[in-house]
Each structure stands twice: as structure tokens, then as C-alpha cells.
Amino acid sequence: MSSLGLGVNIDRRMTxxxxxxxxxxxxARFLLRPVLASRLPTRTRLGxxxxxxxxxxxxxxxAWYHLIPQVMRVKLQAQQNLALRTIVGAGRYVSxxxxxxxxxxxxLEEFIxxxxxxLYERADGGPHEHLHN
Known part of the structure; x- marks a missing residue:
């Protein structure tokens, strides 16, 4: 395993x-739980x-999301789901x-x-020809 200087750990499956x-x-979600569950405006907590x-x-x-196994994608999406559920104070019965x-x-998949x-559109339209296509 190697690491890029920017904190991305490279291995075969990016796991x-x-x-x-x-x-x-x-x-981060653990540390921010009191804030996410507070009475701040919902848009503020979402931000x-x-x-x-x-x-x-x-x-x-x-660069790495499409390389990871589906099980890791589900775990990452679960973190978003848990945070959003905390923000709105929803019970288990709300999907x-x-x-x-x-x-x-x-x-997360749509966002990424x-x-x-x-990213690719900016690279294709940019002045650096080696980044086109």
C-alpha cells in the first residue's frame, strides 16, 4: 500500500x-452529534x-469510489443516512x-x-491539452 501526499491510501481495491x-x-459524526441533534435550523445542521x-x-x-467493493459503498452511504436521520430526529419507521x-x-453515489x-468536464474544457478526453 502506498499513500499519495494528499492523504489517499492506494491499494489494489482502494479498501x-x-x-x-x-x-x-x-x-466526525460522533463529535458533531450534539450539534446535528440540536435545535439549530435544519438547513444549518445540514450544512x-x-x-x-x-x-x-x-x-x-x-478517483477511488468506483474501485471499492459494493459493501464499502453501502457502509459509506449508511453514514450519510445516520447523519440525516439525526438531523431530522426521525424514528426507525421513516425510510x-x-x-x-x-x-x-x-x-453519495449520485453526489460523487x-x-x-x-471534474472531467473542466479537464476537457481547460487549456491543458494533456488532460482532454
Whole structure:
């Protein structure tokens, strides 16, 4: 296993980095639980989640997310689901899809696809020809 200078752990299936991202997201969610469950406005709590938790899950994800096993993708999505459930104070009977829809939050997979699409479009349209296509 090797590590890029920016904190991405490279291995055959990228599981080392996915596990690291999962642990970082769990820890951030644990530390922020009082804030996410507070009486702050929902949009504020959602912004805090996106800034401090989701950013840990999706750091450099355009490069590694498609390489990780499905089981790791499910675990990463579960961290988002748990955070959103905490933000709205929803019980077990409310589905994750309903919570995400009501908060207008896309799934991690959709979010990462959008990030990757934007990255590739900027590279194709940029002045550096070696990054085109």
C-alpha cells in the first residue's frame, strides 16, 4: 500500500482508503452529534453535515469510489443516512429515501458521479491539452 501526499491510501481495491474515510466520517459524526441533534435550523445542521462529515467521505472520491467493493459503498452511504436521520430526529419507521428526499440530499453515489462529471468536464474544457478526453 502506498499513500499519495494528499492523504489517499492506494491499494489494489482502494479498501484501505475507503476504511479510512469511513472511520473519519464516523468520528466526525460522533463529535458533531450534539450539534446535528440540536435545535439549530435544519438547513444549518445540514450544512454542518455536508461540510464536516460528507467531505470526509467524499475526499478525492472521483478517483477511488468506483474501485471499492459494493459493501464499502453501502457502509459509506449508511453514514450519510445516520447523519440525516439525526438531523431530522426521525424514528426507525421513516425510510432513508424519504428523509433524503425531504431534505433534498442526493445519495453519495449520485453526489460523487456529479463531482466526477464536473471534474472531467473542466479537464476537457481547460487549456491543458494533456488532460482532454
Amino acid at each position: 484501505a482508503h475507503a476504511k479510512s474515510a469511513l472511520a473519519a466520517a464516523r468520528y 454542518i453535515y455536508k461540510t464536516y462529515v460528507r467531505s470526509r467521505i467524499t475526499y478525492a472520491a472521483a 432513508n429515501a424519504v428523509i433524503a428526499r425531504d431534505l433534498d440530499v442526493e445519495s 458521479r456529479r463531482l466526477a462529471r464536473n
